[in-house]
Every structure is written in structure tokens, then in C-alpha cells.
Amino acid sequence: MALVLNEEQTLLNETAAQFFQEQVPISNLRKLRDDNDAFGIDRNIWKECANLGFAGVLISETYGGSSFGPIGLGLILEQSGKTLSATPFVSTVLLCGTAIQLAGNSTQRQEYLPAIAAGERICALALEERAHHNPTHIETTAIQTENGFTLNGTKTFVLDGHIADQLIVAARTSGATTDQHGITLFLVPAKSDGVSIERMQMADSRNAAKVTLTNVTVSDADVLGSVDGGSDVLDPVLDMGRIGLAAETLGLIQEVFDQTVAYLKERKQFGEVIGSFQALKHRAATMFAEIEVCRSIVLEALSALEEQRNDVPHLASLAKAKLGEVSRLVTNEGLQMHGGVGMTDEFDLGLFMKRARVAAATLGDANFHRDRYATLSNY
């Protein structure tokens, strides 16, 4: 476990912290929400992120990336989680960027990776078809034609789908609806004929969309990776996304906890600071311990990515499940300890709580990942 940051990482952490706190505070998300901003993110901010090397964090320098690597990624996401920054990080960097890096041929890499690193292209992974994450349940069909394929189907909860320039669509080229084998990934420009995209307004005010594919034609050159071999690409891609979401969630948890502890020291009831009440103290101490455990898990998962270890799937499920549960605990306790003021929209706690639940449901909730962890552990 690379558990102590080196100098470069420490610097990156400080840069990221300062950037998100100063440039992308929570008021940024609030404004996007209250203005009902059609784009749902601030493009200038994303451009800034790219300039700082954040968008290219996982992309090699050959393709214009910054090569900060997974640990760097974790630091950036943790800081962004503290201010609930709305960016296309998960969709474009974690999911699509990783997929293209892993499975793309040199033409595809050359076309997409530099544009992603530069913050100029937003990509979305059109995978889910139901309310619960299920990466092998693919009903969307891709029927082979003379020069390529014809796609039909409906995708839900496509992160950044309505603002994406480019979609990566998971469709079935063979096998039954829930088979692991027989899924193929296709690069589909969002403006293709037959692609219809409607925004889904989620509780966390972040971007998601429903994508309908009606006789969308793609060429053989648009296949990402091998025909029928989509799951081999999806597995590591999704684990990258899960660990990234866990890192973001760690920042969120820490921020809510810090705010709550500060409130406990400040708020008075019955003539005493409420932080002096033992029941609240013990609950706070319990949360502290859980958060320490969360931090260790996230760091280890990032290290496993960095070292390209075999236990990445194991740790991805551990991180996603545990962070999901603890984020629920800490946001619920945070709200309860704040009392009435926590219930008001003016206060930020509700925003943290909403984001925590959406992040927990994204790419598999705690139930999904406990089951997966057990299966990976052979029991």
C-alpha cells in the first residue's frame, strides 16, 4: 500500500483542494441547479480542470495526458467531492477515457484521448438499461449488416448523456440477455441519426440522460475492442469508475463530518454546547472510526490500480460498498445532529445527502458489491 503521499502527490492534492474550493465551491452547483442550466456543468470550469491536467490524469503523455495516475486521480476526486463539483469526470475520464485507453486501436486513441485530456470532448457510457446497475443485462441489440451494425435499444441513467459529444454504447451482438459474453462496445457520435437523448433530472442535480437508439447504423471501424468481448473491457473500466466514485465519496463524507463536528462545538442547547452531550460524542467518535477505515480502503484501492494488481475488482467492490454505507450513515447523522437547519435547502447538507445517494447507486450499490465481493472471494 502506497499510503503516504510523495512530494508530487502532496502538491497535486493542495492544487486540487485550492482549485475546487476557490473555483468550484458548492454555490457553483447551486447556481447550475437554480438556473436550471441546460448543460448541467460549467464548461469553463472543465476547461480549467483540463489545464491543470485533471482531465488527462489517466491518459499517458503521448496522448496529451498528465499521467498523474490513479493516486493522483483519487486526490483530485476527493477534493472535488468536498465541494460537490459538477464535472464530467466520471463519464469522460473514468469510464470512456479508460475504455478507449484499454481497448481503442491507435486511430481511436489518437482521435479521442487528446481531446478528452484537453477538456474539449465529453463522452458518455450508455450501459445501464434498468434501475439497478447490471453490466451484463444488455437487451440493446446490434445486428450485423454489410458494412457494420444497426443498433436498437434504450439506455437509462447515462451519465452526462445529454451533453456528450460521443457515446460508447454497450449492445448485444450474441448470447442471451444476461450473458457475460456477446456484448460489444460501439463508438457512436451523439448526433447520429436515430439517437434520441432526453435529460433525466436527478436528485443530486448532476447530469444523466435517457438514450434511445432507433436503427442507428455504425461501421465496423466504430467497434471499440473486439466483437462480443465488451465485458472484458467493461470490467476494468467499471472498477475504475467505482473506485473513482469511492474517492469522490470520501471527500463528501469527510466534509460533512467536519462540518458536523464544527457545528457540535458551536451549537448550544440547554445552556451547553451540544458537542458536550455524551450520546452525540460517541456517535461522532464511531463515525470517525468508520471514516478512517474508509480512507484506508480508498487508498488501497487506488494503490491497487496504480500497481495494476489482481485484487482491483475485490477492492473496487469493497470501496464502493463500504463508502456507500458510510456516506449514508454520515449524511443521516450529519442532518440529525444539525437539527432543523439541516432540513432547509439554504443549508448544504441536503445537497450532500442527495449526491451521496446518487453516487452510491451509480455503478452498483452496496448490495451489489457485497454480493460481488463474496463471489470474488469464492463463497
Next chain:
Amino acid sequence: MALVLNEEQTLLNETAAQFFQEQVPISNLRKLRDDNDAFGIDRNIWKECANLGFAGVLISETYGGSSFGPIGLGLILEQSGKTLSATPFVSTVLLCGTAIQLAGNSTQRQEYLPAIAAGERICALALEERAHHNPTHIETTAIQTENGFTLNGTKTFVLDGHIADQLIVAARTSGATTDQHGITLFLVPAKSDGVSIERMQMADSRNAAKVTLTNVTVSDADVLGSVDGGSDVLDPVLDMGRIGLAAETLGLIQEVFDQTVAYLKERKQFGEVIGSFQALKHRAATMFAEIEVCRSIVLEALSALEEQRNDVPHLASLAKAKLGEVSRLVTNEGLQMHGGVGMTDEFDLGLFMKRARVAAATLGDANFHRDRYATLSNY
């Protein structure tokens, strides 16, 4: 719900409370344990129970019973749970008595019920074959012969098996190992040829035994109920046992809680009574609420028995699961709140904890009954 006791019931409750506290205090169980008493119960005490009508509580007056009925049963068991009284109540009254009452022909009833009510005969249900309750997993075979059946198999955790005069053995007469259909109940005298019984020393110092059947021959007249129809008898018999155990557990929980609250008011640390520490107060208040819920559930389950309602199975599983969980909570918390003294054998908490776990595992633990409750509720 018959939730308020009538005059007769109030009187019975007082009689039972006085009897167990004065005649069968915890020191009684301690003595049986420390003397390594081969019988494991005090026969005189059981005779006393019979004289008070406790042993015949479920048996009609025709057969010498007291007809106090299920509510009366619950009151007696709750009081007996408070002092951890070791009696053959579950084996003889709840399980075997009910089975004979339900399925016995008039000869069988006449033979057994008066003797049970008089406290003169101890009966044991030889059902379980594995570490977890599973009333349809029966490998013990009963092969039809000219005049009856030949039994072979091994039974575990047979309550009061080694002191029983009479066994009721569940054996398979047809079907596969886990089929509901094909189980038959046999009345087998404990001293029959081929019956070998070894005591199992359990953590709660109560009686249980391993019973091995080797070519045991029984006649057709020894069949209890119908051939292959044993499960139809077992279902209501086991629910009676489960609800009875829940009532006993309620008494245990209440006693541990009362002792713990008393200790909180008495024990001083850091110059203050520990019951003044808010964290302990809140935990105690939480337990209080859970115990109130437990009491309601037990009363309702007993009422359902009394009124012979359709929802007895539902309520039996609710009671067994919930009381099992809360008894774990309350014994664990009770020990923790007592601190070091709770860890000593001299103190009674350990005895309560051991009994709580054995009772929870008997006739299905909380996992078993939550699953059953869900299945009964069609989901």
C-alpha cells in the same frame, strides 16, 4: 389482540412469578450445573409445576390438564425465563404434548396426556439432524415391515432426550431427503432396543441429547398421525414451541434489562452514577423500546394461538426472529454495561447470555424465521 389480562390470568401470573422466584431461582440451575447432575432437571420441581397445573397448561381437563391455554402458557414461560428454570417444558409440554393432542388417537391421548399433565412422563421430540433447524431435512429412515417399521438414523439436539421416557421420532417413510411430504412421526419408548442416547452438554446447562436409532422396530400402532403426513403435525407443533420459547425469552430479556437498569443507578464511576451518562441512557432507552415491541409481539402470538387464527405461523416466525435478535442485543449490552463483573461466572449475566443464544438457535434462528416470514408473506 387480547392484550389485557383477565382476573384468572393475573392470578396465574402472580402464582407463576412467586413459584419460580421462590422455588426455582437461578441458584437451582447453578446447582444442577455445578453438581454435574446427570438428570439435568429437578424432578421434584417438575412435580410441583404439575401440581400447580403448569405441565397440563395446554391439555384439556378431560385428560387431567388445567386448560389455562396459550395465554396462560405464555405467562408461565415468561416467569420461568426470568429465573432460567430448567424444566422439560419445551420438550414435553410444548412439543410432544401438543403433537399427541393434535395427532394422537384416543388410545395414545389416554396413555400420554394425563401422565404429561401429572408431570410423571417426560417426552422428547427427536427431529433435528443437523446444526441448523430444518424440519423437512429428514434422513432418518423408517422402512415398512410386516407388522410395522424399522427405524435407522441419528438425531441431534434432542431436548431432554437423555431423560425422556418417551421419544417422538420423525423419520422418512417416502420422498427425498428434504421433501415436505413423506415424513412420519413414531412414538418410541426411550428404552427400546436399538435406541442409544448420549447427553449433549450445552452452553446453557440445559438438557439435550444425541439419539442414535439402529434397527429400531416399532408397530403400526406407534405411528402418531398419518403415515407420510408428519409435517402437517409438525408445523403447528413447532410453532407452539417457537412461541413458547419467545415467551420464555421475553422473561429473560426483561430480567436482564431490569438488572442492568438497576446497576446503572447504583454503579459509580468518575464520581457519578453511570446511569447519568447520556450515551448509556440512550442505549437503555433504545432497548426499552425494543422490549416493548417484543412484548407486544409475544402477546399477539399467544392470542393468535388462543384464537386458533390463520396467522399463527406468521406470528411464530415474527416472535422467534425478533426475540432472538433483541435477546442478543440486551444480553450483550447488559454485559457491557456491567463491565468486568459481568464477565465473572459468579455473576448471573453469563448464564442469561448462554441461555439466550441456545434458545435463539432452538427451532430456528432469526435468519431462518425472517426467511420464513418473507416466504409466508409471498415475497
Next chain:
Amino acid sequence: MSTLEAFRKETRDWLEENCPQSMRTPMGENEEPWGGKNPTWTNPDSKVWLDNMASRGWTAPTWPKEYGGGGLSKAEAKILAEELRAIKARPALMSFGIWMLGPALLEFASEEQKLKYLPQIVRGEIRWCQGYSEPGAGSDLAGLQTSAEDKGDHYLVNGQKIWTSYANYADWIFCLVRTDKSVKHNGISFLLIDMETKGVETRPIKLISGSSPFCETFLTDVTVPKENLVGELNKGWTIAKRLLQHEREMISGMGLGGSSSGSGGKPENLAKKYSGEKDGKVADAALRDTITRHKMDGHGFLLTLQRSAAETKAGQNTGAASSMFKYYGTELNKRRFEILLETMGTNGLGWEGDQFSQAELDTTRSWLRSKGNSIEGGTTEVQLNIIAKRVLGLPD
């Protein structure tokens, strides 16, 4: 025929004639009959129904007739409720006046006050709101600062209330005010204030669920006639405690996941729908177990409410039970919504728009709203303190 049977028959006939057909259907949004000086009648039948019921005093069935109530015995009131349920009648009137203020007035107010206020409440002519909480006070309700200064023939009220339900729609407010700063509990009085008085202003509070059922209410140099004092001066805390117990009992009912809008349906059915079914069981075994744990606790809680009612009837009630119900019921309700969210996946996290069904959107909002259950009407922590002290006798 016994008298009660006769009453049942007569009631049934009267309802048949006087309850408009549209009032026997589920209530639509914005159809809640709050009454008041400026009522909104989305459906004109609502007004007819209210007037018919009020004419017999049946909006407050057990209140004495001389104050406009129905004058019914408990047994008769039970029959009326049963008959209303039988025809699925909507409530004729929703009113904090009936639920909260009325009982307090009946117990503590002067004859003159009763005659003045109660009939108006029964007829739904005045809409009341409750002014208890203050921004600084929170759980320490008795720490309230809003002052009522004795100015000879009137009080001059200054301060700020918060969490006043629908204050922006209310005509009058019943308030706790400080009339003696030298003591805490014994310096509080109970005052009725006309919201049209100069100096009263309200501002809705937007909640995390997006709705605004509460307001901040500002009281600046508000002149209140002395006759608006209920009960004795500085004895308002006694009234407040009674009302709070009442409020707790109302809120604790939520744990049962009743039929109110947005309650979201049965988790087990939704689990089958959203995450699949296998051999008739919820496919996700861990979720199935989570649902069962909650369902069992809910079942036990319902039985406990019933037992408590039976004990009360038999004169055996322990008293502090309302704190246990408030605590357990609200925690159950919060758990229920967390489970619904788990069950519905990303479909339970929509905010608005056609991509989600109305039931899905309601679930998201109700989930957020449920977080307030363990804060309003006395926090969970306060309830646990009360149980520890009053029931278990643990020292401060």
C-alpha cells in the same frame, strides 16, 4: 335496536345524503380542506361537505355542543369514524385548530374564549398555525426568547418563530411567549395572535425536499390584547407540554407507513418490480432480508400501538409511551424510505421530469422529507432522554 345501533343507522343515512359523491374519492393534490378566511376550494363539493359536517359539529365530534362540537360520546365518535371510513369519505376539514389548539382551549381557556374560538374552529372559519420553535431554541424549547411585554391593556410582542406550519396561509397563530425573563419554564405564557396585526410577517422556508410547508414568522412590536392570553400568566408551559405530547402521538403514527400520499407502497412489491423476482421471492436476497427486518419491526410497532390503546382503555397506560412511539415510529419511517431508495435504484432518485413516474418522484421527495421526522415535535434524542428519565428513572 340499541341506541348505538340506531345512531349508526341514522349516521349512515345522513352521510349517504350529505356527503357529495366526489368527496368519496381519493383527495387530489391541492384539494386539502384547510378552510380559513380565504379558503381555496379546488372542488366546490369540498365546501359543501365541510358545511354539512360543521352544521352537526362533526368536524369535532366529541367537543361539547355549546362550543359547536358534535357532543358525541366516544362510542358514537367511533361509529362515525367507521361509517366515514366505510364510504371512503375525505376529511371534511384539516385543521391545527381541531388537532392541537382546540383540546388546549377546552382544558385551559376561559369560558369566554371557548365560546369565541371553538365554534369558528369547528366551522373551519379560522385557519390556525403554531408558534413554538425559535431559531436559537431547537430542542430546548423552553429556552424561547420571543417576549411579550406588559403594556397595561395589551402585550407588546417581539421575536421570531420558526417551523410554523403554513403560517403564510394562516389567519391566527397560537404562540408561546416569554413573560418573565428571570425564570425559564415558569416565565412562559400562551398567547393567541391575529396574523393581520401590524408587525407580523412570514417567510416560507424551502426544505431539502423542495417543498415549503414551514415558515419563519417575525413578530415586531406586535400589539396583542390582554384577553388573548390563554390560561394563567407564566403558566404557558403546562399547556405546551400537553400539546407536545399530542403532537408526538400524531407524528409517531408515521412509522406505520400509512396511506398518505408519497408513502411509496410496500417495499417487497417494489423490490420485485425494480430488482426482479425469483421463484416468487425478491431476487436480491440481501435486500429481501433488509426489507423483512424492517417489516417485522413495523409489525411489532403496530401491535404495540394497539396494545397501548388497549391498556389505556383498561386504565393501565404508563404515560411516557408517547416518547417511545415518537422515537420508534419516526426512526422506522426514515428506515422505510432508505429501503425504498435501495429498492428503486436510480429510479428512486429522480427529481422531476417525464423520465420518472409520479410515484417515483414522490418517493424521492418523501424520503428527504422523512429526515425531519426525528427532529420535529421533539428530536429522537429528546425522546430518548425522556424515556431514560421518566420511564427508566435514570438520573440527570
Next chain:
Amino acid sequence: MSTLEAFRKETRDWLEENCPQSMRTPMGENEEPWGGKNPTWTNPDSKVWLDNMASRGWTAPTWPKEYGGGGLSKAEAKILAEELRAIKARPALMSFGIWMLGPALLEFASEEQKLKYLPQIVRGEIRWCQGYSEPGAGSDLAGLQTSAEDKGDHYLVNGQKIWTSYANYADWIFCLVRTDKSVKHNGISFLLIDMETKGVETRPIKLISGSSPFCETFLTDVTVPKENLVGELNKGWTIAKRLLQHEREMISGMGLGGSSSGSGGKPENLAKKYSGEKDGKVADAALRDTITRHKMDGHGFLLTLQRSAAETKAGQNTGAASSMFKYYGTELNKRRFEILLETMGTNGLGWEGDQFSQAELDTTRSWLRSKGNSIEGGTTEVQLNIIAKRVLGLPD
């Protein structure tokens, strides 16, 4: 070859020659090498192994050579530990002297005391026990009453200690005693007492698990030479705190469910064995999920211990971490045994006899023993208080 590599080679060779073969097998019951004046050597090789190791000071590898220790650097000690593990060597000596008293003496004792006591500890010649807790004190350790009265050339000690591990086998006891009754923490001193002194009596305490690892120790008019005082008079609390932190760290390791006897094995494997398997998975889905929740927390806890070690190495340790580890580790261990019981059904609830395997009986006893984990060495409640105060800065 680097110096460390040379050390490794040399160590390996030495161990090969000096560690008897029987000492490379799992330790049987009653084979624990506690040493002392009247040692029991069930296996004579145990004595050979101890003497060999002690001759190099390797029972206390990092202690200075002048006090009989091994004088190894941390890096060398790590290599020694690795090589011992590699050959599965048993511990040569189990000793509260090495684990607890020694570090305190090294930091606080006089040169004379170090030279007298440390070499004996290294060689396992004296078996020590710890006299901290008292019946009335509990979590309020500093409230101890055992008094040491100044009698000129000696102290006269009177009082009672409890939870003294193996006091009935110990030769000496290190004790906290009260030397000033007018103050609390600043009236405590640290005293070494020979258990053979007149007036020292012990009585084993039988635990709920059936074993008796602890005693009550009675001190009646016990005469203790003044030279047995460690550190300054009335400054014993400083030493005690250091030792307590050390004890917490030792106990918290239990959360990992190490390989010690009676630890019971992996719940997931036992679940397959006792409640069946379906498609390679634990058949009881609810139990499988319970096991996974615990396994995940255990995994996270292990990573946290590793992270803490890495941070300490990098000089970033926060200090109060030992409280968090004590709390989390012991709660995990208690949960683990509850899960083992759930998993093993009635087979996990045996007490004795041939009907149960030894592993099953060990599980029952260890489950009961585990309940003490969150009490001894500072209760969970005390640890949470410490975290709240020292880490989170919440006020008293």
C-alpha cells in the same frame, strides 16, 4: 552483500541450528512458555529454545545489550521476526515483563533498577503480573484506593487488585498504588512487589467462559522496600498511561481474528460446512451478507492498521489512534464470534463432551471470552470518550 543481508543469513543459520524441531510445530495446550521461578515445561525443548534465544537477548530483540536485550536495530528485528515466521517458530517466551513492564522500565526506571530487572525478564526468570484495576474503580482507573503508606525505609501497602492476569502463577507484580489521597491522578505511584512477601494473596476469578486467566489479589500490610518505586513518587500515572496505550494496541490486534487457538476459522468456510452451499456460495443468503459486512469491515480495519504503521514510519501519526484501534478491533472481534455462533448453529453452543469437536467447543468458550475485549484495557465507552475529546476536540 549488505549488512542486513548478512544479518539475515547469519540469523537463518543460527535459527536452523538453535531452534529445536518440535518448536517449529503449532503450540499445544499448556505449552505456553511463561517462564518464571517455577516454570512448567510440558515439552523440554521449550526450555532449550528459551535459553538459546535468551542467550542472544532475542526474547527482547530491540532492548539494549547492557540490559540483556538483543541490541538489534528495527530493521534487524524485522528480519528476525520474518525468519522466525518462516520456520513457524513458536514464541520462545510469553511474558508481561517483555510486553508491558520492560518498555516502562526502559523509559522510567533508574539505572540500578534496569540492571536488576531487565536481564531477568529477558531470560524469563521472573514471571510478572500487572496490578492496575480495583473492584471499585473499573473504567475510572485513577480512582484506585490501594494505599502505600510511607514508613520511613519502606512502604506499607494495603488494598485489593482485580483482573490481575495469572497472578496465581506470577512471581512479582507491578502495581499502581495511592501515595497521596488529597489528589487524584497526581497521587499515584508505580511500585514493584515480590509476590512472596507476607500479606500477598491471590484468588482466581472464574469467567463465564469457564477459564480463570485473572485473579483477585489481596494486599494486606505488605512491606515493600522504597527502592522498588519506579520513577518519581506520585508520578505513576504517567507510566500507567503509557502502558495502557500499549495494552490497547495489543488488544486491538484481535479484530483481525488472527491464528490464535479458539479463533474459530473463517466464517464463510464454516457457513458452507454448517449451513450448506449452493453454486459455490453460502446457501443462507442473509448469513452470507452478514459475513460479508463483517469481512469488509475487517479488511478495512487491517488496511487501517497498515496505514497507521506507514504513517508512523513517515512521522505523521496522530497519536490517539490506539483508542480507535482498541474500539474498532474489539467490536469486530465480538461481532465475529456472534457470526460464528450464527453460522455453527447448535454445534457452536456446546460446552463439553464428545458430541462436539474441539474446534466447536473452543468457539463457544472464545465467544464468551470475547465479551471481555471491549471491557478490559479500557472499555469501548472510554475509547469513544478519548476519541471525542482528543481527536475531535469535543468539550467535556
